[in-house]
Amino acid sequence: MTGGISVERNFDRDTKDYAGALRAIGQDVADLLPLYLEIEVTNNQFLVRGRGLAERTQGMDKSIENFLRKVWNMMIRHDPAADILQWQLCSVPFARTYTQEDIRRRNENSSTRRKSVTDMPDVYSLGERLRIVGRMVDAKQSDLVRVSKSLSSVAFQYLDEHGQIHLEEYSASDLYRVQQEFYAKRDTSKPIDPTPARNLRKTIAA
DSSP states (O other): BBBBBBBOOOOOOOGGOOHHHHHHHHHHHHHGGSSEEEEEEEEEEEEEEEEEEEGGTTTTHHHHHHHHHHHHEEEEHTTTTTTTHHHHHOOOOEEEEHHHHHHHHHHHHHHHHHHHHOOOOOSSHHHHHHHHHHHHHHHHHHHHEEEOOOOEEEEEEEOTSSEEEEEEEEHHHHHHHHHHHHHHOOOTSSOOOSOOOOOOEEEOOO
16 A cells, blocks of 8 residues: 555456566567666556667668667676667657557467577576566565666566555666576576575555
8 A cells, every 4th residue: 555545456366477477578578679668567457668769670770770789788788888878869768558468479479489498598688587577576476566677677566465565676686696596496406596685675655
């Protein structure tokens, strides 16, 4: 609750899979090269807003597009030499809406490809970063409210079973440790990194 006002539970509990939903969204918008992204869950839909290359890559000179993709890859890995200004000049705002049916179709279309891949997913990929957030929310048996991804971190709000909203924020290195823990639990032969994620945890309201 916020200021005594109850917050609506936004996602169908019978089909809730935030990890799968956020991964599908991340994979779908990854080609837009978003440095900033916000996802809000409301009325059983995911409302996605951000700033990226969007449709302007269509008809863009291929060498320029390839350069911008290299810039984007350097920036998400915190390379200070990346030309952020160049990316900003070419970026435009975008907005998309995903229903549960949209998510289901995208996950079905990519399930075969995922089964053929045995390596651990790249934690720098947008789909994997968002999937880790979804797995954390799923593990808490809570309801996702909002996700905000910036260049250096991912923050998310969730509603617990008592109706209390919480905020957590993770850096890229924190997400890597969380990813290692998830996969170590799937394979007990691999050690779990004992270093706890240095995340920001904040209760917004009781």
